[in-house]
Amino acid sequence: MSLIASSSSALNLAFPPSVGAGAQHSRSLSSVSVHPVALFSILDHYLRRRADAEDARVIGTLLGTRTESEVEIRSAFAVPHDETEDQVSVEIEYHRSMLELHTRANPNEVVVGWYATGSDLNSYSALIQDFYSKETAPQQAVHLTMNTDLQDENLGVRAWVSSPIGLTPKASSTAFLPLPVNLFYSPSERPALSMLASQTSTPMSDMDALAASLKQVQAQLDRVLTYVRQVISGERRGDPAIGRFILDAISKVPVGSATNENGESKLEELFNTHLQDILMVSYLANVVRGQAEISSRLTLLTA
Numbered sequence: 020m021s022l023i024a025s026s027s028s029a030l031n032l033a034f035p036p037s038v039g040a041g042a043q044h045s046r047s048l049s050s051v052s053v054h055p056v057a058l059f060s061i062l063d064h065y066l067r068r069r070a071d072a073e074d075a076r077v078i079g080t081l082l083g084t085r086t087e088s089e090v091e092i093r094s095a096f097a098v099p100h101d102e103t104e105d106q107v108s109v110e111i112e113y114h115r116s117m118l119e120l121h122t123r124a125n126p127n128e129v130v131v132g133w134y135a136t137g138s139d140l141n142s143y144s145a146l147i148q149d150f151y152s153k154e155t156a157p158q159q160a161v162h163l164t165m166n167t168d169l170q171d172e173n174l175g176v177r178a179w180v181s182s183p184i185g186l187t188p189k190a191s192s193t194a195f196l197p198l199p200v201n202l203f204y205s206p207s208e209r210p211a212l213s214m215l216a217s218q219t220s221t222p223m224s225d226m227d228a229l230a231a232s233l234k235q236v237q238a239q240l241d242r243v244l245t246y247v248r249q250v251i252s253g254e255r256r257g258d259p260a261i262g263r264f265i266l267d268a269i270s271k272v273p274v275g276s277a278t279n280e281n282g283e284s285k286l287e288e289l290f291n292t293h294l295q296d297i298l299m300v301s302y303l304a305n306v307v308r309g310q311a312e313i314s315s316r317l318t319l320l321t322a
Contacts (some may be wrong), residue, residue, distance in 0.1 A: 134159030
């Protein structure tokens with residue numbers, strides 16, 4: 020399917036936070052929550068883009084759940100498209116085939132909008148938004164933009180809804196209104212997101228990432244020790260809630276002088292066992308990857 024635009028008539032209306040960060044300008048929707056899985060899918064799509072499209076953006080479909088006022092984006096899949104100076108084409112049949120497969124595996128998720136890398140909003144964005152608005156009707160379609168440099172505090176993610184402008188509304192005549200975005204994650208996913216937000220243009224090696232994580236843990240331990248010492252000395256009034264959190268954290272770590280036959284403490288033994296498990300998983304993953312590469316090369320030789 021080809022969508023042809025003759026002028027750039029899509030507007031980006033970024034209201035200041037004092038008026039609700041766009042909430043009161045977006046009709047019924049008030050906020051958007053995004054799961055990390057959807058963000059990683061978008062980044063993976065961007066990294067796997069065609070070699071001849073280094074500066075081009077990629078787009079795809081967003082899926083999740085919604086209420087009258089909130090949208091929760093849980094997953095996403097890529098949709099092939101092509102943009103030129105004269106037109107933009109979107110593979111609608113591919114979108115519908117992928118949607119059918121996704122619905123079989125996740126019947127509770129529906130189309131809630133679409134994503135694009137970069138922050139540019141133009142007439143092409145308005146045309147694609149018009150298509151997805153028909154897919155989500157009668158609900159509003161959410162447009163998610165993501166800067167792949169991940170430099171700002173919200174990982175470069177922004178959300179928009181559209182509103183037609185003009186006496187005779189056209190698909191390319193659209194105003195994009197911002198919505199507040201929340202990252203929806205579990206405590207176990209927070210370290211990965213923190214690492215992703217702190218990445219520079221040059222990705223860190225595994226050892227650098229481990230060192231950064233250990234430094235972060237050390238800083239947190241120093242904060243806890245400082246707090247405990249201040250409470251014990253009477254400089255600060257203790258908070259029962261913080262005390263319960265500290266007690267729960269300590270109870271999960273075996274402490275004491277008990278050692279095994281090798282002279283290792285319980286904590287050291289658990290750490291070494293966990294490290295061995297990680298090394299074994301890494302080794303098996305490399306073996307499987309090597310077997311897959313050999314199989315693909317043999318297939319090319321026998322074809």
